[in-house]
Amino acid sequence: MSGIYLHIPFCKQACHYCDFHFSTQLRKKQAMVQAIAKELVLRKSEADDVVETIYFGGGTPSVLSNEEIEFLIQTVYDHYKVMDRPEITLEANPDDLSSHQIIQLSNSPINRLSIGIQSFFDEDLKLMNRAHNASEAEKCIQEATEYFDNITIDLIYGIPGMDNDRWKANIQKALDFGLPHISSYALTVEPRTALQKIIEKGVVPDVDDEQAQEQFYILVDMLEAHGFVNYEISNFGKSGFFSKNNTAYWLGKSYVGVGPSAHSFDGKNRSWNIRNNPTYIKKITEGLLPTEIETLSQTDRYNEYVMTGLRTIWGVSLEKIEKEFGVTYLDYLNLQAQKYVAQGLLQLADGKLLATKKGKFLVDGIASDLFMVNLEK
Secondary structure (H helix, E strand, O other), X not given: OOEEEEEEOEOOOOOOOOOOOOEOOOOOHHHHHHHHHHHHHHOHHHOOOOEEEEEEEEOOHHHOOHXXXXXXXXXXXXXXXXXXXXXXXXXXXXXXXXXHHHHHHHOOOOOEEEEEEEOOOHXXXXXXXXXXXXXXXXXXXXXXXXXXXXXXXXXXXOOOOOOHHHHHHHHHHHHHOOOOEEEEEXXXXXXXXXXXXXXXXXXOOOOOHHHHHHHHHHHHHHHHHOOOEEEEOOEEEOOOOOOHHHHHHHOOOOEEEEOOOOEEEOOOEEEEEOOOHHHHHHHHHOOOOOEEXXXXXXXXXXXXXXXXXXXXXXXXXXXXXXXXXXXXXXXXXXXHHHHHHHOOOEEEEOOEEEEOOOOHHHHHHHXXXXXXXXXXX
């Protein structure tokens, strides 16, 4: 097993674009922490390998106290075999990272911070209903870099009203801090979110896909010029600072996800917990796992490998396709990929199928065209 993911389902306020599972009611926080710890114990038999990464995601894990964070980490150490110096990441929002909190975290087992900046401009942050402002964003990074070497921030592009100049200024601010890793995503309008409603009402314009594509390539050019490797479509790291947690997902390693809505994967089966905080707490307290399990067919596993492989610099290995899935899958992949290779969107290099720079922004759509219809269901 490569990693443990802990989903902390609480936020101070709801961002307009977010469709992740969370609650803004913190009353049950203590009961939730106890339930997550108990789920870790209930699932310890799933650990047949060394834990390399521990990742606090959400939600907003930085709403936890230092004592709660350390309690959950200690629970992992008490019941799982953990490697020396694992990567332990905490997702955090700037408004939670006071000087005192940063110093406390630096004295805890947390050794990597993932800070949800999203933008360094107040107009963008207000549109997204973020809980912090631009000055808080800059201040928290400035202070965090004094205590942590391994920091990543999130930035969002394709925001309505954000022109290319403001996007370049966003990237430049991130570069000026000397950060070793940046994750960046196109703003997407998810169903039943506040963002969808205010766009439908005409309060803000819809997302412009062409501008988002332009801004993605601006991002790639600026970061690669400063020594970053675009090792996965949305992730850019300097040498030695790729996210071990996320890389494990993309390379198909197993992981255990605990907490409501958390997903797990053991190489053959994918499972996920219920997206309901009170029900999750009740079931776990009773010693029951509120989990659904799906056994992946060979075709499911092929499709997942194609999707994740094309998003990364490691690509899709033709040798692995033939060895794990057979000649029928390999022939199908080669046939479907031909037109994209001809268009310069994919390339074959060293026995691997890879997205070209031109094809990166379109890679999810390309991958879906390479999927095989599941004939086993």
